[in-house]
Amino acid sequence: MSTAGQVAAPGATAVVERRRRRRRPSLEVLVGGAIVVVIVVAGFAAPLIAPYRPDAIDFARLLSPPSGAHLFGTDDSGRDVFSRTLYGLRVDLVVVLLVTYIPLPIGVVVGAVAGHVGGVVDAVVSRLTDIMISFPFIVLVIATVAIVGPGLTGVAIGIPLVSWALYARLARSQMLLLREQQFMLAATTLGFRRSRVIFRHGVPNLLRTCLVYSTVDIVLNLLVLAGLSYLGLGQQPPGAELGTIIAGGESNLLDAWWIATLPGLVLVLFGIGMGLLGDGLSDDETRSNP
Numbered sequence: 001m002s003t004a005g006q007v008a009a010p011g012a013t014a015v016v017e018r019r020r021r022r023r024r025p026s027l028e029v030l031v032g033g034a035i036v037v038v039i040v041v042a043g044f045a046a047p048l049i050a051p052y053r054p055d056a057i058d059f060a061r062l063l064s065p066p067s068g069a070h071l072f073g074t075d076d077s078g079r080d081v082f083s084r085t086l087y088g089l090r091v092d093l094v095v096v097l098l099v100t101y102i103p104l105p106i107g108v109v110v111g112a113v114a115g116h117v118g119g120v121v122d123a124v125v126s127r128l129t130d131i132m133i134s135f136p137f138i139v140l141v142i143a144t145v146a147i148v149g150p151g152l153t154g155v156a157i158g159i160p161l162v163s164w165a166l167y168a169r170l171a172r173s174q175m176l177l178l179r180e181q182q183f184m185l186a187a188t189t190l191g192f193r194r195s196r197v198i199f200r201h202g203v204p205n206l207l208r209t210c211l212v213y214s215t216v217d218i219v220l221n222l223l224v225l226a227g228l229s230y231l232g233l234g235q236q237p238p239g240a241e242l243g244t245i246i247a248g249g250e251s252n253l254l255d256a257w258w259i260a261t262l263p264g265l266v267l268v269l270f271g272i273g274m275g276l277l278g279d280g281l282s283d284d285e286t287r288s289n290p
Helices: 002-023 027-044 081-101 103-117 119-134 137-148 152-178 182-189 194-230 242-252 258-288
Strands: none
Touching (some): 027 258, 081 194, 081 242, 137 152, 182 194
């Protein structure tokens, strides 16, 4: 009996240590999460943090360099670039969160059902997702903006038209693996309804992978939104948005580098934070599912 206890103790200790490692977030998650939280809070708290209104013009401070009064300097109209960056960041975050997390549940449901049901349903969904993904993403978004008209409405419609197909393909591939697992087979054998097997046992186990992918998708959508605004197809002047701010500073890039550079660095920093967060969550998921 003592021998069994001595054998069991190391095994139990290993299990406890493994669970402790799973609960402990990695350094990438902590650093990336901190960067993202700071930027998101700063964006949504723009009315409280911004020292000036985004449209406040001061002709006495045209193209002023960064200083204590204007952290990011001023633009060619005397507007405070830091305040405009905060307000523009809030616009970008709201739009990007909507265009990322509205198509996500749609794609997850469609892909999970197709992967579990199979047959004709799976074939139809697979061909439909292939058709949607085969279109160049940015071209389809620009075409939607051309139909709806310049502004955030066209972007908010165009991006989800393609994004749901990406999540559907990912959820389908995960469901094809999950449906062969013992817990899924057991639920089917016990006579549970297919909807219960899919949504109660399948979707919760594949949702984490889709959420990890969404951290990358957020960055891509943010870049698309900023790029379209830079081209004049997104947020329209004088509205504050990172793409329009960067575009407005292009003509003064040599003389007033801060107008385009500093808001651009905020965009890059957010991308780095989301990248670290996504990589860390992906590694944690791999460690928790050896």
